[in-house]
Amino acid sequence: MAEGAAKAVTPNAELLEWPKKDKRRLLHAVYRVGDLDRTIEFYTEGFGMKLLRHRDIPEEKYSNAFLGFGPEESNFVVELTYNYGVTSYDIGEGFGHFAIATEDVYKLVEKLRALGGNITREPGPVKGGTSVIAFVKDPDGYAFELIQRGPTPEPLCQLMLRVGDLDRSIKFYEKALGMKLLRKIDRPEYKYTLAMVGYADEYETTVLEFTYNYGVTEYTKGNAYAQVAISTDDVYKSAEVVNLVTQELGGKITRQPGPIPGINTKITSFLDPDGWKSVLVDNEDFLKELHKEE
Numbered sequence: 001m002a003e004g005a006a007k008a009v010t011p012n013a014e015l016l017e018w019p020k021k022d023k024r025r026l027l028h029a030v031y032r033v034g035d036l037d038r039t040i041e042f043y044t045e046g047f048g049m050k051l052l053r054h055r056d057i058p059e060e061k062y063s064n065a066f067l068g069f070g071p072e073e074s075n076f077v078v079e080l081t082y083n084y085g086v087t088s089y090d091i092g093e094g095f096g097h098f099a100i101a102t103e104d105v106y107k108l109v110e111k112l113r114a115l116g117g118n119i120t121r122e123p124g125p126v127k128g129g130t131s132v133i134a135f136v137k138d139p140d141g142y143a144f145e146l147i148q149r150g151p152t153p154e155p156l157c158q159l160m161l162r163v164g165d166l167d168r169s170i171k172f173y174e175k176a177l178g179m180k181l182l183r184k185i186d187r188p189e190y191k192y193t194l195a196m197v198g199y200a201d202e203y204e205t206t207v208l209e210f211t212y213n214y215g216v217t218e219y220t221k222g223n224a225y226a227q228v229a230i231s232t233d234d235v236y237k238s239a240e241v242v243n244l245v246t247q248e249l250g251g252k253i254t255r256q257p258g259p260i261p262g263i264n265t266k267i268t269s270f271l272d273p274d275g276w277k278s279v280l281v282d283n284e285d286f287l288k289e290l291h292k293e294e
Contacts, residue, residue, distance in 0.1 A: 018241055019178025023233050023283055025199055026206045028066065029098070029159055030079045030226040033140045034087040036063055039080055042138055043067050046112045047100055049156075052077060053290075061085075069155045072290055076156050076206035081226070089140065092222025094274070096160030096211060097135070097143035105148040109134050123148075140224070152203060158196075159228060160209040163274045164217035166193055168249055169210045172272055173197050176245040177230060182207060191215075219274075227269070227277035231286060238280045239268040249273050265289050 033039045043049040044067070053066040061084040068077030078098070102108045105123040113119055120143065121135035132148035147157065163169040166184075173179040174197070182196040191214040198207035208228070232238040239257040246252050250273030257268035257280075266282040 012244060015237070015241055015244060016175060018234075018237050019176065022178060022238065023231065024178055025231050026076050026159075026208075027072070027229040027231055027281060027286065028068075028077045028079045029228050030081060031142065032081045032083065032086070032089050032224050032226065034082070034089065035139065036065055036080060036082040038139050040065055040067065042115060042117070043078075046115045046117060047108075047144075049078075070153070073287065074153075076154060078156070079229075089224035090220075090222035091141055091224040092220040094162045094219030094221050094276075095142075095225040096162055096209070097145050097158075098156065099145040099147055099158035099160070099209075101147050101149040101152050101155045101157045103148070103150065105132050105134050105146045108146055109136070112136050142224070149203065154205050157202065157206055158209045159206065160194075160211060161274075161276055162216075162219050163210045163212055163276075164219070165273070166195055166210060166212035168273055169212075170195050170197060172245060172249045172251065173208065175249070176242045176251075176270075176272075177278070179208070221275060227279050229279045229281050231283045232280045233283050235266045235268050235280055235282050239270075242268070242270050242280075246270065246273075255279075259285075263289065 040051055044051060049067040049069055051065060051067055052072055056063045063082045065080045066072060066077050068075045109119055109123050118137040119134065120137055123132060123134035125132055134146045136144050136146065138144065170181050174181065179197040179199060182198055182202050184195045186193040192211055194209055194211045196202050196207045196209050198205060235257040239253060243253055251271050253268065253270045254277065255267065255269040257266065259266050265285040267279055269277060269279040271277055
């Protein structure tokens, strides 16, 4: 009996090793804006991002713009969506902020202020720490934390989301997506705990920052922020792992693995236990799609 049980467990154990071996990185975050040109101008002139791609799909009544600090082949970028005729969205309580690393927070804040940026926290050291930060909101109300750091290959360095059970989230992203817990900080004086998870050192690459506010287990999602995309060498195998982990920790597959009609890029998408959406994208197909649009 015990032998049979061991045999039954082995395929799952092997499958759960796959995310650690897979070639993964955070590709982009997708969210909706009310005026594409206005946001592009703010991100390029204010933050110093580059407009990497722009596409208009009139038959579907939407436009996309991809912006970041380096090419999509190697950098994390934002994918902005403008739906024809929709000028504003509800960001909700769960979405936190993006973070941008810069060598001079004070200088960047003055630049953003001159462009009409809404500075919600003036630059200065973190309470009880030495890091210099500031907060600004873009024209749609998305918050950006500005962090003073030395030169980095990835200035677009964090995506923060609020979660209802921090340990559950850490476990989910470790098991389902092969991420590592990089840092965990508890701030009892402010009644929150946060965790940084990702695929490499947080000073070298983009990480997810999960924040747990004591006693808060649910948040409204709004309709503004959509999802984060992550690369994989095998969408089908990756979906199997996610399916297995959702049975243990919650969440669900929302799109079975396979090619997107018309584009042929293979993807799968799912919700984590808090309802945050991620999309796994085939590595080779992603690169083909990029080069097709050049």
